Every structure is written in structure tokens, then in C-alpha cells.
Amino acid sequence: MTSDELQTLIEDATFDHATGAGEAAADKLARATAAAPESFEAWHALAEVSFSLRRLDDALTAAERAHALRPADLFVNTTLSRVWMERGDKAKAEHFGAQARMAGWKEQLQNPADHAGGVA
Numbered sequence: 001m002t003s004d005e006l007q008t009l010i011e012d013a014t015f016d017h018a019t020g021a022g023e024a025a026a027d028k029l030a031r032a033t034a035a036a037p038e039s040f041e042a043w044h045a046l047a048e049v050s051f052s053l054r055r056l057d058d059a060l061t062a063a064e065r066a067h068a069l070r071p072a073d074l075f076v077n078t079t080l081s082r083v084w085m086e087r088g089d090k091a092k093a094e095h096f097g098a099q100a101r102m103a104g105w106k107e108q109l110q111n112p113a114d115h116a117g118g119v120a
Helices: 003-018 022-035 040-052 056-069 074-087 090-110
Strands: none
Touching (some): 003 022, 022 056, 040 056, 056 074, 074 090
16 A cells, blocks of 8 residues: 555545544554554554544554554543543553643644744
């Protein structure tokens, strides 16, 4: 699968999810992760779709794969925090929530103009 085909598949799955076709989205993202296991975007999207379908085990597996690819990513740490909270593990949820906050602060420090409320 080419990178353009992968991106199109992820975008199609995202559209499916946004329009209420969660099963179709999950199927497309499963194909994407099988074809490109190094794709952070595919794993993270699969984690979010699985979470919305209440498939917490699948969401956790996909989020952990995404996290292994980009451990400092704000969004995947947020996803992991949400999944662990739903699974009832407050300590792990708080850990990943803290990681997400630190990633957000790091982003603000690296790009202060982007976070200045419209003032460059």
C-alpha cells in the first residue's frame, strides 16, 4: 500500500466514523494497520474508533501500538488516559493524563506564538 493509499484509507475511515459507520471505520483501520504497522495515524485512529465502539481491549491495544511509535504524543497519551479511566484504573489514567499535559506544555514552550491567543 502506498502512503497516499494509506492516507486515503485513514481519511475514509475517519469519515465513516464521523457519519456513524463505526464498524466500517474499524474494518478500514484494521486493514490500514495490517498494511502499515508503522503508521501512528492508523493505530491512533483505530484506538479512537474502538473506544467509541466501547471495545476497550481493542482500543487499549491500538493505543499502546500508537504510543510505542510516538510516546510523547499529546493525543495518544490522552487516548490512553481515557481508555484506562474507562477500564477503571485511575492510577494509569492519571499517569497518561500527566504525560499528555507535559506534552502540551512542551508544545507551548516550543511554539509560544501558536499559543498566545492570536498575538504573534
